[in-house]
Amino acid sequence: MDAADPHAPEGSGRINEASLSREPGLHTWLVGALAIARYHGIDLDPTTFRLDPATPVPSPAVLVEWVREQGMWAKAVRLKWQQLLRLESSGPVMLLMKDGGAVLMVEADASRNVVFVKEPTVSGAGVAVPVDELRLSQVWEGEVVMMRPQRNEEEQDTPLSFGFLTKLVMQERSILRTVGFASLIITFLTIVPILIVYSAVQRVIEYGSMSTLLLITIVLVVTTVLDAILEHARGNLLQVASTRIDAKIQLFVFKRLLSLPLDYFERTQSGVIGQAIGKVYQIREFITGRLLSTFIDASMLLILLPLMFFMQATLAWTIVAAAGLIMLVIACFLRPIRVLTGRLSAAESRKFSVLVETLHGIKTVKSLALESARYSQWDEFVAQAGDVRLQAGRLALWPATLTLPMQRYCQFGVMLLGAYLAVISKNAAEIGSLMAFTMISMRVAGPLIGFTKLMQDFEDVRATMGEAQAVLNNPPEIRGIDRGLRPAFAGAIEFDSVAFTYQGSQRPALNEVNFSVPPGTMLGLVGRSGSGKSTITRLLQGISRDYTGFVKIDGVELRSINLRHLRRNFGVVLQENFLFRGSIRDNIISGRAGLTMEDVVRAARLAGAEEFIERMPHGYDTFIQEGSPNLSGGQRQRLAIARALIVDPRLMILDEATSALDPESEALVNANLKRIGAGRTMVIVSHRLASLVDCTAIIVMDQGKVLDVGTHPELVERCSVYRMLWLQQNRHMTDNQGNTRHGSPTPVLAQGD
Template sequence: MDPDDHALGAPDPDGYSRETSGEDTAESSSGQTARPSPAMIRLRAVIAAAHFHGLELDVRDFAAEPGEASPSPATLARWLNDQGAVAKGMNIKWRYLIRMSNSPPIVLMFRDGSAAIMVNADAERGVVWLRDPLTGESQPPVPVDEMRLTQIWTGDILLIKRRKDQSEADAPINVGWLAKMVLREKKSLRDIAFASMTLSILQIFPPLIVMQVIDRVVNNRSMATLVSIVAIVLVLSFYEVLLSYGRRELTLVLTTRIDTRLSLHIFSRLLALPLEYFERQQAGNIIGRVMAIYKVRDFMTGRLMSTFLDMFTLVVILPFLFYLSSTLAWMTVAASGVIGLIIVVFMGPMARVFTKLIHAEMERNSVMYETVAGIRTIKTLALEPTRKQDWDVRTADVVRWKLAAGRMGNWPSTLTMPLEMFINRGIILVGAYLVLTNASNVGIGALVAFMMLGGRVAAPLTGLAKLLDDLNEVTTSLGEAGSVLNQPTETKALTTGMRPRIKGALSFIDVNFCYPGSTTKALNDVCFEIPAGTMLGLVGRSGSGKSTITRLLQGVSRSYTGYLKLDGVDLREINLTHLRRSFGVVLQDNFLFRGTIRENITAGRPGLTIDDVVRAARLAGAEEFIERMPAGYETWIEEGSTNISGGQRQRLAIARAVISDPKLMILDEATSALDPESEALVNANLERIGQGRTMVIVSHRLSSLVNCDQIMVMERGEVADIGPHEVLLERCAIYRTLWMQQNRHTSSRGAAKNSAAPLIAEED
């Protein structure tokens, strides 16, 4: 048998791809399949435990960590959490395990890398009941005591349950969502709060010491008291430095964890958005809106965190200020309150100006993104002056609104400055007046102590007021990010649904579809049916609905009416990830990532070997040009695929599609960018590529569809006719017209030869 005819990365008989965890099975001497590898047994145990909670998982969705012979509990927990479960790995002792009698199935990790499922426990008898994940529920569980279990058990377990409430990954991104994310770090927040409270208490002592120095040491000239105070100051200073370092370290860890979790959630949410949304929006606009959330991140980990920590100082020191002088303390609080009132008054106008500024910045970012993405077209058409003019206009808008925001923010700063000056300078003058007139019991030492502490109280009060000012920009940024990230996602479709074994039989029954915002149907009562293994060609004029059919097959749009069935199962009931991984799709304009040719071909199945890559490249007709390259399959592809031709890029995309051995392939104008020689090579391989799989081929070049089993002619969203090439030439006027338009040069050349022959004969 030709090696090209082998199944590339085909699933094993149990439905798990071999490359997922290495050599999963081995043939015994009798020719029967031996037991799977320990890593695969561990994965099956996890899948079986998840199935108990109604979660259907696919082992092909699991991505192993580099260097792990068998997946660790932490790796499995991350995978399960991404798939819509709540999972936690932990290490426990036998005496705790034996008490889990009423728990759902628990996965126990074994020393050889495998696992078993614990379904029950009996503390009185001292046994736990284990089930082999390979047998499922067909065999009764086996009782195991402590001595036998501890010989093979690592002590690690994996707890799994179904997520019932709305998770962070699905909840709307707003202030509450961010607050929950911060509050998840309860331990760090508790430690920071304790350190801040202790530091606030320690900050009371220096002013008290100064007061004692002035009132007792200086006035009484007591050297012994001074020595004692110096010793106390040194001890307190040491603890203050130590606690300050610890709090900064804890704060750094907290902000880093929040930043990491925020980045992971944002990117996951962005990937979960449907393709239709990206097609309707500017890429630069989307990026600008999403990146606005990092302003919220900076606010949460910057001004908000520092103000939150300063509030502990306020809580501790403010009562002490009232103890020293209630008159001066009330003046400080009143001045800070007026500052807050001024800022609140300006919040509304500032919010409107900041909204305009953010929109202007996003428009400018869009121009930058389009310029970089389309730089080849700009250089080719000499569009630099036009793009520069667009950039100048957008920059002028940004500058205008930034100037307006600066001027608007200058007013509250100017109005609050006299109040801040009064807190920092005026209070001491008022205090001095009270001392001179004996209007209160404030002494010189108490006045100095009040001034030392008063600044520390005024700072958080003023910071709290200015915090409201920052809320304008933060609220606007959060709204812009939410306008993208709160769009309906495909998360449910990607993590739930059926996972049937795909064979490739297709049936459309009265399918109607209309694109959002359009009043014309892209598909109108489309009905056809093809068995598995059929090569179906789609032809028709532009806008007839050919690509729309391929979009529906890929699950890009699910808002159609009627029934679209794959192997008798409605497409909307199939898990979207499973569906797309079962397809091989080659588009008219394919994107290749920066990386080697081998990495691009194995992008969807990174566990495949170089032999699989070579077979896929051979099927796609790419082997000959790859081997001519200096580094072969390790040749680096630059961003935008600038170092390879369009035809070479297309053949690599075909190799990437066939390497996973899909049972259904979609080629949407896949050969349009190929030169005649490459197109002929790919078309010659299409029959070999199509063996054992269904193929849906969209092409304007009818000559490439002649060998298709069926050709469907589309006209204005409807099926005009369907049949083999010869039949359509006879009975379908649309197909015959398209064929004659593309092949009239052949007919005219043949007619010219027939008319020239008699003339030559006459001359003879």
């Protein structure tokens, strides 16, 4: 990207779509996005962007979503001229024109009141020209798209910790400074009437001055009103800060969950994960609630405590001593409470896991009449959790009981002691001092007691933090998602001496696997259960990356490829596919930017789903409930295939995609395989060999090794394992050599088109 030329003549250049040098076949906005990405050293893949022919100009939201999917940060905003001049120089930004065109702003010069813009070209060529507000406003209404690389890996991989949460809190320092300033004013408004009482009460009592009493009353009313207004304003600011911190924590948690690798979810109970997320919200409530408010209130102590010692040092020392005793009592109970809190959290996790597992498997529970068994297990875990909760509750009562006398002293006892001191001193001036001190002590006692109790709450949160960290601080796959190469795929696959062992297993799932297939191959994977078929598909998707050897796609080692780019070029259909709540159309699109109804219909037709969708009450707008009870298994599977096909992937995996279907539905899916596979590489895992007879090549797996590779006739002839599997499934249709018997119909699934 060339730098702007500040000395270019101001009259040169017109900003409209006609003057833009477009890249062939690409929309101006897309060219601008590619140019900005190239400026930051990133190459985006324009072939993944789809524009609806009915709407020649894409929406900013679609463009931004596509850029984000490509691994960059992007945001569409509406700015005024003065805001545009103040934009920090962190690379070009794209200004979206009224007529659907775009220009790149490469520099802003506030002193001359101009911005420098240039035509968007991927090469970055072109001269920047200065434009003032009047000329720009004729073709621009304020829409801007900003782009930059994602934040560095260290920020993305930041683990959950108190330090990280403190950093989130400190990001609201501007609001917290305002809150602190308001707290100082509130403290000042607290001190003023106290000082008036301290100096004037004696005069009222001694001389019976009603005017002085009236003045004191007016001052107290005014300061009370101001105090209430400031307290309300401070509360509002704290609510804003808490809400913003809360939103950041929730976004962090959800993004962190999405970044965890699939194998972590496979080996971890859903209940444990759900319980850990619940703990994060407890931590959030502690930080944005008690912790924040306690520290704000504690700031008042810096002013009020010295004033207390100035007025009544003896009484002040007794309050400090009472607070110290409260702190000591709580400190003695911290360790046992921490132990019981850990036990309680573990018991609650076990209980919650039973609940989640039962809800996920409710069909099995109902069909096998397991209600009593599940209820008994739930009853057992509820009893265990209740027992630990009772112990923890009883233990927590002791510090509360033992500290209650000290709390009551801080609230009321200090006033009685002050009255006693005033009586024995026989000094009338002590009455005003006592009243003023009592007013201050009531302000000080709350924060002091709250600060000591904060220690106990912190111990609870520290135990809670450990549970949340056990889930969220697992190594994410974010580096692979946001980093790596983005090659254009043709579909060639190569496994070179690949070995892989699952965590906790002694036997390798793959052992020195070697094979290669050219682009456009329809590759079948067969073998007994546990032979390594699905493991190959997992490695191809980048789900498991700690293998030895080399897995290459078009000659590029898979571990060096950007994970998001890799998976977007794979269409995957599993044996059981999850459909989201929403319409059929929404499920097929699945939130992908730039896809249109035309793409939906094309994918549904290719998957053989169009015929049943059109018979639905509302066609593509038919709503699918959770669990898709209004669809048959074959319909769900064809929708899943359509969802995988809508992005026109270069590679496609069908992992037991037809094993759960009835024969008719399976025949419909298999009849479309040749059409589905046209122009792309397909990897088909199936126990039903009849669905693989038309494959270009079939790999026979056994105990993690490649036993043989060939076509169906070749494998029936020379591979004993394949021949045995074929005969077991088709004995009634073949002779002893595996040849189709005369007069026997060829299996429907083998007929293709």
